[in-house]
Amino acid sequence: MGKLLTKEIKSLIGREVTYTAREELGRASIRYYALAVGDLNPLYLNDAFAGANGYPSVIAPPTLICETNQFIGEVRPLTSHGHDWGISIEGCRLIRGGNEYHFERPALPTDRISVRWRIDDITERRAKSGLPMLIVTSVGTYTSHAGDLIASNTETLIYQKVSQ
Amino acid sequence: MTELPVFERTFEMVDLIAYAGATWDWHPLHYDPSYLKSVGLERPVVDGQMFGALLAKQILDGFGPRAFITSMKIRFTAMVFAGDTVRVTGVVTSESGPVASVAQQIHAGERLAVEASAEVRVPASDGT
Numbered sequence: 134m135g136k137l138l139t140k141e142i143k144s145l146i147g148r149e150v151t152y153t154a155r156e157e158l159g160r161a162s163i164r165y166y167a168l169a170v171g172d173l174n175p176l177y178l179n180d181a182f183a184g185a186n187g188y189p190s191v192i193a194p195p196t197l198i199c200e201t202n203q204f205i206g207e208v209r210p211l212t213s214h215g216h217d218w219g220i221s222i223e224g225c226r227l228i229r230g231g232n233e234y235h236f237e238r239p240a241l242p243t244d245r246i247s248v249r250w251r252i253d254d255i256t257e258r259r260a261k262s263g264l265p266m267l268i269v270t271s272v273g274t275y276t277s278h279a280g281d282l283i284a285s286n287t288e289t290l291i292y293q294k295v296s297q
Numbered sequence: 298m299t300e301l302p303v304f305e306r307t308f309e310m311v312d313l314i315a316y317a318g319a320t321w322d323w324h325p326l327h328y329d330p331s332y333l334k335s336v337g338l339e340r341p342v343v344d345g346q347m348f349g350a351l352l353a354k355q356i357l358d359g360f361g362p363r364a365f366i367t368s369m370k371i372r373f374t375a376m377v378f379a380g381d382t383v384r385v386t387g388v389v390t391s392e393s394g395p396v397a398s399v400a401q402q403i404h405a406g407e408r409l410a411v412e413a414s415a416e417v418r419v420p421a422s423d424g425t
Contacts, residue, residue, distance in 0.1 A: 162319075169319035170350035171306060176362050186362040195366050196349040202321040226336055229345040231372040236365070295337070 137222060137267040137292065138257040145218060145252050152204035153247040160242045162203065163193045170194065192239035198246050198275050199234060199286040218252065220269065222292050230268065230289030237282045245278040253287075260293060267292040301359040301387035301399060306351060308343050310379045316347055340378035348373075348411045351385050352401050356417055359387070360397070363420035367396075371413040381405045395419055 167177040175182035176192055183191045240246065254270045273286040313327045325332035326342045333341060349371055356366055377383060387401035397419050403411035 166319040166350075169312070169315040170347060170354070171312075172350060172354040174354065174357060174362070176357070182362070194350055195353045195369070196346065200320050200322075200346040200349065205321050228376075229373045231370070232346075232349060233368070233370045234349070235368045239365070 136257070136265045137225070137294065138255060142220070142255060142267065145220070146255055147252060148218065149249060149251045151247060151249045154203050154245050157245050158193060158198070158203070158240060158242050160191060162201070163191060163197065163242060166197050166201065167194060188239065188241075190242055192241060195236055195239070195284075196234060198240045198244075198248075199232070199273065199284060203246075204248075218269070218271070220267075220292065222267065222294075224294055224296060225267070225292040226295050228291050228293055230291045232289070233287040235285045237284060240275075240277075240283050244283065246283070247276050247278070249274045249276075264294040264296070266294060299389050301355050301389070301401070303384065303386050304355065305382055305384050307382040308347075308377065308379055310341060313341055313343060313379055316344055320344070320346070322346075338378075340380060343377040343379065343381070345371075345373045345411075348377075348383075348403055348413075351383070351403065352387075352411070352413050352415065355385050355387050355401065356399060356415055359389075359399075360417055360419055365418045367416045367418055369413060369415040371411060373411055375405070375408045375410045377403075377405045377410050383410060390414075392419070395421070 163177055167173060172194060177194055178191060180190050250271055250273045252269065252271045256268050257265055258268060260266050269290045271288050275284045276282055317323050317327050327344055328341050352369060353366060357364060383403050383405050385403050387399050389397055390400050391398045395418055397417045399415050399417060401413040402409060
């Protein structure tokens with residue numbers, strides 16, 4: 134066992150949690166996301182344009198469903214920022230390592246999305262500074278209410294010790 | 298096409314707040330001065346996930362509305378802060394039949410902030 138990788142932390146490997154959106158994704162949330170990221174591709178905004186390109190309606194930008202927390206039902210959930218594993222380690226800063234997405238089909242305004250998250254692995258490494266860091270790898274699998282797979286998202290989070 | 302269309306984007310505080318609202322992600326790292334101070338940072342941090350959206354934009358702007366991104370692999374190498382301007386660059390590294398591979402980078406000034414690769418299903422040239 135390392136300094137950060139305690140037995141308790143290691144026991145989180147394999148843990149799963151599922152979140153289901155309360156309603157369909159909808160055109161408004163797609164448009165607001167497109168505006169916020171500054172991507173005004175008419176595929177996201179204009180049904181006729183999306184239809185002319187082979188889609189049944191506007192589609193969501195590819196990473197939208199992987200990055201939004203529309204399953205949240207609380208007001209200002211400032212103790213939990215959408216999905217997390219409740220891992221909090223004294224003296225550690227949480228940073229993002231990376232994401233690997235696989236997309237099966239675009240998400241549509243009519244999809245009601247569920248995501249199942251699973252912790253695949255937790256390891257400890259030493260940063261260049263010599264301080265230990267914990268690397269948590271989890272996989273999110275996104276499906277529609279009809280059961281079809283839309284995307285998967287392998288996420289790497291790093292809990293980096295900031296001082297001894 | 299070997300180069301994807303290069304573009305720049307400046308993130309002001311209001312952009313970070315719009316993104317937080319659009320994603321339902323209100324982590325204080327992206328707007329709260331007292332929280333930022335407590336973790337030793339001076340300026341709000343741009344959500345790394347924002348860059349996934351910029352990378353996808355560059356790919357679909359380059360390949361057109363009939364292309365479909367099948368996978369993206371993104372590695373974050375440095376933080377980007379409110380007030381920073383980023384530059385998104387990308388090249389097509391291989392094209393074989395309907396599948397293209399791309400490599401992309403996002404720089405904030407001289408700093409490499411994001412390194413990424415993706416696979417894209419490209420429509421046949423007759424548009425079918």
